[in-house]
Amino acid sequence: EVQLVESGGGLVQPGGSLRLSCAASGFTFSSYWMSWVRQAPGKGLEWVANIKQDGSEKYYVDSVKGRFTISRDNAKNSLYLQMNSLRAEDTAVYYCARVGYDICMDVWGQGTTVTVSS
Amino acid sequence: SYVLTQPPSVSVAPGQTARITCGGNNIGSKSVHWYQQKPGQAPVLVVYDDSDRPSGIPERFSGSNSGNTATLTISRVEAGDEADYYCQVWDSSSDHPHVVFGGGTKLTVL
Numbered sequence: 074e075v076q077l078v079e080s081g082g083g084l085v086q087p088g089g090s091l092r093l094s095c096a097a098s099g100f101t102f103s104s105y106w107m108s109w110v111r112q113a114p115g116k117g118l119e120w121v122a123n124i125k126q127d128g129s130e131k132y133y134v135d136s137v138k139g140r141f142t143i144s145r146d147n148a149k150n151s152l153y154l155q156m157n158s159l160r161a162e163d164t165a166v167y168y169c170a171r172v173g174y175d176i177c178m179d180v181w182g183q184g185t186t187v188t189v190s191s
Numbered sequence: 192s193y194v195l196t197q198p199p200s201v202s203v204a205p206g207q208t209a210r211i212t213c214g215g216n217n218i219g220s221k222s223v224h225w226y227q228q229k230p231g232q233a234p235v236l237v238v239y240d241d242s243d244r245p246s247g248i249p250e251r252f253s254g255s256n257s258g259n260t261a262t263l264t265i266s267r268v269e270a271g272d273e274a275d276y277y278c279q280v281w282d283s284s285s286d287h288p289h290v291v292f293g294g295g296t297k298l299t300v301l
Contacts, residue, residue, distance in 0.1 A: 118277050120290035132288055168233055176281035177224035177239040184233055
């Protein structure tokens with residue numbers, strides 16, 4: 074079964090850091106681009122970042138550039154999101170997703186919740 | 192940056208046809224994907240590349256894309272189709288390619 078499982082969410086103070094992880098199984102992880110997508114409470118979906126199969130290309134939404142870093146470990150079938158200088162507006166459910174044909178997101182994890190608050 | 196515009200809400204009676212639009216500048220030149228999200232759940236891909244369906248998605252779900260509007264059509268709507276629907280494209284037109292989502296449309300089954 075193709076599966077993505079996120080972890081690492083929690084409550085963090087403004088200015089703090091958090092590292093999210095996403096464990097992939099059931100498919101050849103190293104063959105796919107991967108994404109992080111977030112959803113603030115009561116709001117729509119917002120793309121955060123993409124990473125190429127070998128990690129050589131990374132793209133970010135402007136609001137997280139310089140603060141968030143997407144990475145992957147193909148040997149561990151894992152995707153990561155290092156989040157620094159967190160702000161209240163980063164509060165959201167964070168989903169990892171597999172990037173499929175024509176940059177669609179064809180498999181999603183269940184999400185992990187990040188709350189930035191003092 | 193590229194903007195996708197969806198109506199906030201669409202209402203339809205059971206058994207009827209729902210059409211959810213996604214507007215964007217020359218969106219017909221891009222591949223459009225659609226997601227369904229039910230409360231408390233992760234999104235699910237229901238249409239990709241304008242009009243293709245992933246395995247397991249009912250044939251009632253179909254898509255089209257031309258000019259400045261893409262459309263998700265749900266035929267013979269059921270109560271279980273009530274959800275938020277999002278369109279999405281990949282905008283590679285700038286130096287910083289990025290994924291763009293529409294604002295989402297809440298489908299209400301009357």
